[in-house]
Amino acid sequence: xxxxxxxxxxxxxxxxxxxxxxxxxxxxxxxxxxxxxxxxxxxxxxxxxxxxxxxxxxxxxxxxxxxxxxxxxxxxxxxxxxxxxxxxxxxxxxxxxxxxxxxxxxx
Amino acid sequence: xxxxxxxxxxxxxxxxxxxxxxxxxxxxxxxxxxxxxxxxxxxxxxxxxxxxxxxxxxxxxxxxxxxxxxxxxxxxxxxxxxxxxxxxxxxxxxxxxxxxxxxxxxxxxxxxxxxxxxx
Numbered sequence: 001x002x003x004x005x006x007x008x009x010x011x012x013x014x015x016x017x018x019x020x021x022x023x024x025x026x027x028x029x030x031x032x033x034x035x036x037x038x039x040x041x042x043x044x045x046x047x048x049x050x051x052x053x054x055x056x057x058x059x060x061x062x063x064x065x066x067x068x069x070x071x072x073x074x075x076x077x078x079x080x081x082x083x084x085x086x087x088x089x090x091x092x093x094x095x096x097x098x099x100x101x102x103x104x105x106x107x
Numbered sequence: 108x109x110x111x112x113x114x115x116x117x118x119x120x121x122x123x124x125x126x127x128x129x130x131x132x133x134x135x136x137x138x139x140x141x142x143x144x145x146x147x148x149x150x151x152x153x154x155x156x157x158x159x160x161x162x163x164x165x166x167x168x169x170x171x172x173x174x175x176x177x178x179x180x181x182x183x184x185x186x187x188x189x190x191x192x193x194x195x196x197x198x199x200x201x202x203x204x205x206x207x208x209x210x211x212x213x214x215x216x217x218x219x220x221x222x223x224x225x226x
Contacts, residue, residue: 096154
């Protein structure tokens with residue numbers, strides 16, 4: 001199985017801050033990397049697919065980068081609705097695997 | 108509007124069985140690959156199973172292989188997960204998730220259904 005490791009596990013930030021979350025794969029996944037946002041009591045929602053493509057309706061303050069094994073999700077100016085847990089996911093294999101999640105909390 | 112709705116979650120004893128359903132609307136169900144993903148209480152996401160559009164290609168996570176069976180009925184816009192020999196560690200919210208056209212992400216998810224395995 002392809003292992004996905006996110007860092008940090010949690011972070012505290014203020015509205016307007018720039019936030020960066022990293023994700024590392026245990027082997028190359030080329031550009032088959034997605035990011036999901038999950039708020040308490042809700043299902044995950046796709047934010048970014050294929051490293052850097054924004055899903056429908058996702059604001060442009062979200063961006064992604066990377067290739068191979070190292071990837072980054074950036075929120076350029078954190079908004080109140082962005083406080084949530086973010087998961088990376090590899091789709092290189094149909095046997096999907098997720099990172100352990102990064103909880104973005106209000107400072 | 109794309110919608111997925113799961114049902115069938117319940118409290119069941121260890122060793123018991125349960126059948127989950129997921130109904131899709133707002134899109135042509137038969138055109139899309141589907142997945143089940145679960146989340147144990149307070150934990151992260153764990154992929155469970157995949158099925159292709161026609162049901163001929165199926166994959167399972169090692170943790171459920173031999174106990175769970177995924178299937179679909181395209182005429183009824185429905186996805187199923189038959190869960191047998193349930194264990195305490197299968198306790199989770201189970202989500203169905205649609206595979207996007209390119210097969211590179213799960214683009215829409217249902218709200219989930221809770222399965223609790225406990226004596």
